[in-house]
Amino acid sequence: MDWITHDEDVWFDFRGDSPKQLTPGRYYKGTVDGFADFGVFVDLAPGVTGLLHRSELDRRLESLDWESGDTVFVQVKNVRSNGNIDLGWSIRQSESEFRGARVHDPDGDDDGEPIDNGSADDGPTPVKKTPKGISTKSRVGNGTDSTEDTEQSASTSAATETERPDDDGDSVDASEASGDEVTETTEEADAETEFEFEEASESDATTDDEEPTEVEAPERVTVDSLGDRVGERVRIEGEVVGARQTGGPTIFEVRDETAVVDCAAFVEAGVRAYPEVDEGDVVRLDGEVELRRGELQVETEELTALSGDEAATVETRLEDALSEKARPETVEPLAADEAVEAVTDQLADAAEAIRTAVLQSRPIVVRHAATADGYVAGAAIERAVLPLIREEHARADAEYHFFTRRPLDDPVYGMDAATNDVTRMLQDNERHDEKLPLVVLVGVGGTTDSLDGLGLLGVYGASRVVVDADAVDTEIVDEASVLVSPSLTDVDASGLSTGALGANLAAAVNADASDDLAHLPAVSYWQETPAAYVDLASEAGYGADGTRKLREAVALEAYYQSYQDKRELITDLLFEDDGGLAGHVSEQFRIKLDDEVETAEANLETREVDGVSVAVLDADSYSHRFDFPPTSLLADALHRRADDDRVATIVYSTDELFVRAEGVDVRTAAADASDAVPEGGITAVGIRQNRVEFLSGAREDVVDAVAAAVVDQL
Structure with a gap:
């Protein structure tokens, strides 16, 4: 299979059901599933979703013109052990920009087979049945047929037939054809249209001499029982908790009193089915339970938004079950x-x-x-x-x-x-x-x-x-x-x-x-x-040493990129580490903190305020302001490690200070200091950190006033 050496030149249509079946380095066709602050989620197959992180983009995330359901091309960079898929940006975003396309079907006979242009699967497999009341010829919406459009389609088909080429390649005008031929052609076109309409929506096809066939309503079941009902027609009642448009069907997430299930409704590729049904609506849905690549899905035949007493009954059932479960x-x-x-x-x-x-x-x-x-x-x-x-x-x-x-x-x-x-x-x-x-x-x-x-x-x-x-x-x-x-x-x-x-x-x-x-x-x-x-x-x-290392490691990582959650790193540290990672990061914590504390202690100023020792540090002059540790953590360390008679530690910088003392109400201290230095703009703003802000021009007077106010409370 020499084509493997040219993976970078083609895109692949993934037909597997597990992230582990993907091949890193290949370009895959996918569908935009959703957006987050940190990137875009792309579906490569039902149940197989990867993250295209914003750092992989060649532009700002906000400037992407993608919408949910759009077909895109991405590169699989890595598949992690937990199944998470890291995606990379592809500068090629259309089939024509690749040299070819191939099937990636790990468990199928078509694996590696080329795909002809235009024949690839453009999204999730469409449902087998057109939702009730939708003609595949008219495509006018859910729950309605378009007789006018059907008749117009038949007429157009007839007109086309009456202008077919003759044996010499010249066109035969309808006015030159015999009346019998035109009539026969029109009848054939009508018959063809009627046949296609019946094939698309057999349950809606009726004649003047026949009464519509009543389809027996399926049994209402709960979502948690669907695993035992694959292939059966069912009815579920619940709330629409999500609706997303894919490149194929519309996917409604419906929650009843037991669980949530995806329900696929198909009009035509990329067209919103049941546009009148919104998130939050209480609905009744009839359809067939299918198992698609290992995941349950209901193929929607009919979807109805409930109102009045019917909606109230379902809502009460959901609320009671929700409260009991939650x-x-x-x-x-x-x-x-x-x-x-x-x-x-x-x-x-x-x-x-x-x-x-x-x-x-x-x-x-x-x-x-x-x-x-x-x-x-x-x-x-x-x-x-x-x-x-x-x-x-x-x-x-x-x-x-x-x-x-x-x-x-x-x-x-x-x-x-x-x-x-x-x-x-x-x-x-x-x-x-x-x-x-x-x-x-x-x-x-x-x-x-x-x-x-x-x-x-x-x-x-x-x-x-x-x-x-x-x-x-x-x-x-x-x-x-x-x-x-x-x-x-x-x-x-x-x-x-x-x-x-x-x-x-x-x-x-x-x-x-x-x-x-x-x-x-x-x-x-x-x-x-x-x-x-x-x-x-x-x-x-x-043990004590183990918890210390974790605490110090988390404190160090918390400082860097403080606005990021660092989910995977924190998980590794707190829950999945055998001690090696925490030990390494903890060592860096101690080196950085010890160096800073050593410098700070050598430059602490001890002040006697009403017979009480207060340690004061000018952090601007005797600490590295833009490196670890932050000023608040430095103040904590200095006060914890004090081996003298001090009862309070104050660490200040240009326009803020941190107070460390047992039993001090920083709000009261700030208010008292403000009375003493009204021009200082003194305000307690970070109560949990015992932090006070002030105007830098009055810094020396503010520090003295806060020290005096703290001692007054001791």
Whole structure:
């Protein structure tokens, strides 16, 4: 098979059913399935979807003129061990630009056979049956026939026949033909048209002497039973949770009280079937269950949008089943923790909201701080949710469509982050008919700094789950759809980390993931890890040294490209590492941090304020501002490693400072300092980081005033 050496000159039509059957380096014909912030998803076959990352494009992602359903050509760069497919850009985007085309059918006899131009399969295999009421001749829409168009087609066919060439190649005009010949030709054309119409839609073909044949309505069944009904006609009732147009049929994702199934409706290649049916509609669908390349699909014969009492009955059935399925039966804390035990009802509410979003095919956006603690909390929820998404949706790329984790460099969900999220969700809703997301804020939405951001989400009706181990401001209670915080109880939660609370929420969302999450709470603590979580991690095979390495490795990776989720890297570190990766990254963390701390300690200024020692560092002068560690982490390290009598550490730069001291309310300190230096523009803006902003021109006076205000509280 010498053609293999020329793979780069041809495109391939993939007819396999597994990513592992693809050949890296080859160019394949595919169909645009959807868009994400980081690239384009392309279907190479039903159930086989790859990601064309934005870094592979030769232009900006926003400038692509592709739409969902468009036929495109891509190169398979790599197939990962988990089945993910990395795609590359092809400068050739039409068949004519390649030197040929071949079939790639790993399990078939046609593998390697050439494809004639124009004969390739241009998309998903069309359904066998035209949906009820659609003529393949008229193509005027679903549920209607066009007698006028059929008659016109017959007349045109007759006219063509009356102008056929004679034996000498000259045209014979209709006016010169005999009347009998014209009549006979017209009758033949009418008969041909009638035959084609009947063949296309046999159930609709009737004569004046015959009554329409009543087709017995199929039995209503649940989606979870379709695996045992392949080849049968069935009826399902549910909600349309997604609709996408491929190069062939229209694919409706229909959810009933048990699961979601793809339903294909075909008018003609690339034409939207049932345009009157939209996402969110309650429908009744009749069709035949098929198994296409290992995935269930219903070939739609009739699709009807329900209304009134019929719709209400189905909606009630869906809501009751959804609530029963989404609400966890019990919430079992990962370990004995009084603060977690006090919020089990809150955790159940949050878990129900997250599980409901999965069942409703609603995207989930998790926002967390770009810190080790924040990453542990966000990654824990990700670990619990992704299996549920895979279980609910057969599409291989569903976990990328329905779950996004977006770290925040500034641990406040302000207007900048909210505007970014709202812009994306409105674009996804407009361009791809995606539902508005559920936004989960872990450790970043509990203070008044986040009120404006939460309010903007609320304006557009996006649900907001706020999870915060620290005390939350009372104004947040009314702004959050669901709120989880021990501060709403009478329990002392001062020793609870956001990572520990996030891991317990993840276990409530998916109890089957509990074993994977056991070591995470211990990873989230820099010091004074509760004994219960130390023991839990040890039982899971992670000693103190192991959790330290993970914590340091995640902290280092969190710093670089802080706005990226680094999903695969974080997964490798926290869940699939044998110690080699974490050990390597942790070593880099310690080298960088130790060098910076050594320099900083040599230049610390110790000030006596009312008889109390306060260490002060000018970070602009004695640290590398644009390298690891960030100023906040440097302040943490300096205060933890203090071996003198200092009670507070203040690290300041051009227009911000970080306070490290036990039991200090940075808001009160900032307010007192502002009274002392009114021209300083002093504001507490990052409560979770004890961060204060000010005007650079008053820096020296501000530092003195904040130091005095901190000592007053000690």
